[in-house]
Amino acid sequence: MKHFFLKSFLLFVFIFSGSSHAQDISVETATDTLFFDDFSQSSLDREKWNVVGTDFWVNNEQQIYVDSTATVFTVKGDDAQGAESALMLKAHYSPDYITYRGNDFDFISGRINTRDKVMFTYGTASARMKLPAGSGFWPAFWALGGGDWPDTGEIDIMEYVGETDWIGVALHGPEYSGETPLVNKYFFPEGEDVTDWHVYSVDWTKDGIYFKVDGRLIYRVTKPMVEHYGEWAFDNPKYLILNLALGGAYPYKTNGVEKPYNGLPESTVQLIKEGKAEVLIDWVLIRN
Template structure:
């Protein structure tokens, strides 16, 4: 049977002007745009500690990573046996997490990032938005989550009445000729009435206000900021792969890949565009 051709790509954005852009071409992380999170942050039984280090958060020059348009942000986990956080929590892995909290946030628009991820079971890189205040009332928009099965990525919404094991979740399975290790644009179109997730411009999951309000209050009328992070193991990978040893959600093969420096999440650029007047 002949393969059905893929539909033409849809626009990646809602056609408004840029509110935020980082092409990662300056040779260093722009601290005017981004905060680097430290080891005091810990959730979901993740196995890493976040640190502000060039070993875990770096900007690579143009030409370093094939297929990138220019410079690239690399969030790269490392193995550090016996590391302890200031609170005394042991963590044999270090990794990177950056946010635009209190530096840039927005209400409604298109957020997109061009990302390339590793083939490694039990990793948990993500690109997402988070509101201010107490979670989950603050609202959370997960534009891309990857837990180490390279043929799919996930999206989700979290808010009051639909958090944690949220019913507002979906997986996108790639065509046979591509997977997460290729460059892809992950994006969300956010309007007052719906949230539309896209991959390479193609809609993958739509959540409307009535869908959300079936479970609880719509938590998406206030500002949210951007997060890029590379977690390891913990709740979501473990629930997917069931691996308990040597680390929760992380197999020995992935530990060895990290020790050899073979795992990173690469981000070519991040953009946020305003809604066009027709979408308001």
């Protein structure tokens, strides 16, 4: 059973030394815990999570999301790759799976969210994750407001496009969406990369937003910084999203690949066919 203590969460968030690694940090919950899931059940808890289906497509991504145990499922033991249990989002090569909005999709993958199940305003949202190597993989851990985008804001807690030495964080809102100026890259220390277990988190307050990896502060955005570009869109409830996208706008901007798929090179297509397009999530936690 995973460590689940009703006491201070400070060990996880703040105690980190050069000899420690993310996989050595226990998750500890406190009385202000709003949400916690360690994916220890035999399947995804539908009381906590929604699963996105084939009626959703954005950003020229090369996959279509499906609500299936092939793309969203829990694992234990060796399949959890160092965790006791975990959620797996997995992409598959599935030629001509569906035509949607005039596009033929050859890949399926998984996306989940807590919309209308768990919404929160301010607090700390964290997830312990293990990501796959491969140019054009586009997994993310993020939060959206419940209204129109970008008016109700977006917090990108972790975004990865296939370069294993870094992840990105960002804010989007009115007048600073899309190519937002409020963005930063975090480059891992030597000997670490995204294929290791890491804790990605954000501390969200009424005056600022603080992004962290393994307890290290990697980017700080204050309310005045945001209001230099547009309206502060971070006083409203938000929900969490976890997804594994393939190719599309952001990977293409990074790798410039046009064929065989936009933002998705043949080498990564082969990884998908070999069953290596996997994102593992050990746990997700929200504290007020």
